[in-house]
Amino acid sequence: MDKVEKYQHIIIEFLKEQAKPTQGMDNDIRREVIVDKESNNFQLLHMGWKGHAHQFFVAFHFSIINEKIWLQWNRTEHEVVDYLMEKGVPKEDIVLGLKPPFARAHSGFAVA
DSSP: OOHHHHHHHHHHHHHHHHHSOOTTSOTTEEEEEEEETTTTEEEEEEEEEETTEEEEEEEEEEEEETTEEEEEEEOSSOOHHHHHHHTTOOGGGEEOTTSOHHHHTTTTSBOO
8 A cells, every 4th residue: 555545544534533423512514525536635524504504514634735734624623644653644644724825834744
């Protein structure tokens, strides 16, 4: 398995785990893992109805760019980078894409 395939697998497993229903989660909100291996983009969507209000949001978005995992969005309190490092992804291969470029140099992770 090459590096990109390994990273795809790690991201997909993380998203599938996060999509599982847990106690206290609203059962009317569906969770969908979106996988696009061709463009190397991966998301977890939450969608459904809460009363009369339609709920739709991206909980996580990852990209793989130049053999690095870019965390593009995290709308949760989960420490995603800890999970990635536990699965063997070095800090040098994690880019906090949700941070402005000037701040990434101070993050301890890859700049790009």
